[in-house]
Amino acid sequence: MDESLRRPEPDAGHRGPRPAATGPLMEARHLVKRFGTLVANDRVDLSVNAGEIHALLGENGAGKSTLVKMLYGLLQPDAGQILWQGEPVALPNPRAARALGIGIVFQHFSLFDNLSVAENVALAIDDKVPVATVAERVAELSRAYGLPLDPGREVWRLSVGERQRVEIVRCLMQDPRLLVLDEPTSVLTPQEVEGLFATLARLRAEGRALLYISHKLDEVRRLCETATVLRHGRVVARTDPRAESAASLARMMVGGEVAQVRHEATRHDDAPLRLAVRGLSLASEDPHGTSLADIRLELRRGEILGIAGVAGNGQDELFAALSGEWLAPRAEQIVFDGQAVGREDINARRRRGAAFVPEERLGHAAAPRLRLSDNALVAGHAANGFVRGGFVQRARTLGWVDAVTQAFDVRKGSRDPEARALSGGNLQKFVVGREVLRRPALLVVAQPTWGVDAGATGLIRQALVDLAKDGTAVLVISQDLDELFEIADRIAVIFHGRLSAAQPVRGLTREAVGLLMGGAAAAQPQEATA
């Protein structure tokens, strides 16, 4: 009996990929979704074939998330149809979508911090399976697909990159026939991206369909056979990305030319020293964290130093040590404008003219349920003159929100909304703008454009470059090598808590940086300090 000729039952025990019937695996016809007066999806058509990687392109707010949520049963379309192998289907909830064989890896992780990897995965499975069995399966899948994970580790101990692996493995557990990936490479290194692409190629070869959402147009051109481009809720193009240039794809997405970041990597050897870190070793407060070992770096006036590295190699600890959230063992290990500040807390450093942007937008840089004016106060109460005699000057914090909004084009519904009401890109513009507008002498920023659309990315990177041009020393911790090569003057690599010698971007190749990220730094001599 030929299994492949039978239409698979949605609830059949085996939901593995099978050779597709003729026609698309999944098709959306004229999907409409309105939120009040906003039409988030306006008669959107999309068809994805088995064994293809289909790109879904669009700016933030173009309607990609809405479309994906309808395909996953999280939202119900106001009009239109979803067809699965040519048959109309109703997806009242994600469980129904999963039963059909649709899996999704969200950009924003939905993991329980205090549970282990295996427990998180077990929770997402519709059937009751013992955690131990799940742990075995996770280990198996993570080996098979090159996504290294320790199933017993608690999620709060994981880096952003590792958390994403959990999301991917969690999806693969369900053996999906259509896998949706929302910005999967935004936190990965070149090596990890290569690994992921190998994983995706394997999934495609197994006959699965992949819907790939990304802003990285070079990746899309490399990986995808077809692309659907959304703008303002409508499909504006359906194209073969391999036949397009990154610039032409960007034009389709944005509906106009995309501004390139103007930056020329230069040397600043003669500029005054702004920040020097000397022999900083710091045990991580987190028992599973990465301790810093003998960190040395120098940063001069007007210079942008990029710190590359795979997630979880000590970036969080380095940010905490530089910002003063954790204190250095000795004051002279961190010198800022000639002053030993290693034992000063974050506000003392702010008062000296330093500014910081942490990696996590919601929860660390900003409190989700507080208004933007209160979130201006989070970073600015010590050094921005927002407080007089212990009393908060609301007019000033509100004025600051207005100033940041104007300078950084922060789009929001009202003058002073809660932080969680903003899209990722707009909130990121706010938390970066909040610091940049202070004209700090030193800016330490982690993952400045993670998960942010092309427009906001360009704006933020240009703001960092312009800030450096005016004399600020900028330290960018980023896992996005494209970003570092675009804006940094020198790049150092952090690996297992050690920092390699910083090298000028001119003459530096991605391969060389990639090698350091893989651990070649250990043999490298440390940068000599003056």
Add this chain to the structure above:
Amino acid sequence: MRRLVLERRSQTPLALTLASPLLAVALTLLSAAAIFAVMGHDPLRALHIYFVTPLSDAWGLQEVAVKATPLVLIAVGLSLCFRSNNWNIGAEGQYVAGALAGTWVAIATHGQPSGPWVLPAMLAAGVAGGALYALIPAVLKTRYRANEILTSLMLVYVAVLLLDWLVRGPWMDPHGFNMPQTVVFESEATVPLLMEGGRLNLGSLIMLAVVVLTAVLVLRTLKGFEITLVGEAPRAARFAGFSEKRLTWLVFAAAGGLAGLAGTLEAAGTVRQLQPEFAVGYGFTAIIVAFLGRLNPVGCLIAGVFLAITFIGGENAQIMLQIPLDATRVLQGLLLFFVLACDTLLLYRPRLLRSSTAV
């Protein structure tokens, strides 16, 4: 096919923030009516006795103020704790500890020549006693990560038993016919009445002043912002340079101090001596007051008055309808349930969805 789903709100409308406790009150009244009906009473008459008669004469109004004073004082302090995710459940113990400290001053000066400084000294001792007692769970939390819900709750029983022992032992009135109670405080050691022929005393004015000061603290100052931020987003609070540990000490001390003040005012103003029955549960009822008042000092004032009405109304109902006083506790418990349930509406929007069936 229809189903009810909860959608996360991106923004909580102000009107809803105010409407949610009102809805909780309405649901409590409905449930109360049902309970009274089941008990065989005319629900409307029972509700009238519960909620209207306390407000219908001067005596009732004074009694409402007298009951509301400790409730609001304690709730305002608890709201500082709860705002910053410090779950101080032991206000009853801090209330008793404060009363014991204040009473110690009263007993030590009893029969001695003393002056008008006695009452202020009692109040200061009450604040200090409550604050120190509240610092025990705070330090256990910051130093040993001991769960403050358990430690603060268990310390309630320690304080209540200490009270029991003192009034039956060392502090027993030698001329009290062996009754378990202290001496009746001298006039220097009592809170002055505001008017003749009632029990309303200066404590209620002190309570109003505390409400105003705390409202300014919470809503206008950096310290108030710190309290809110630590509760909303602890990592962001660290990024703001606030010390969670010091704040935990501060809010516990503040809540304990206010509970201790309430205890001393109750001892020196309302009962004027200590008895084993002194701990009537204001510290627990104040938890309901704090949540019903949206952890806002002015809200706590309104909620405290409302809960005080249920106390007086409960007494009236006991007299007039023979409804047991425990019914009041049931009502208060229901109220807390409904308040917490209605708060879900602040974070989520209920929507009736019609599943689109494919054709």
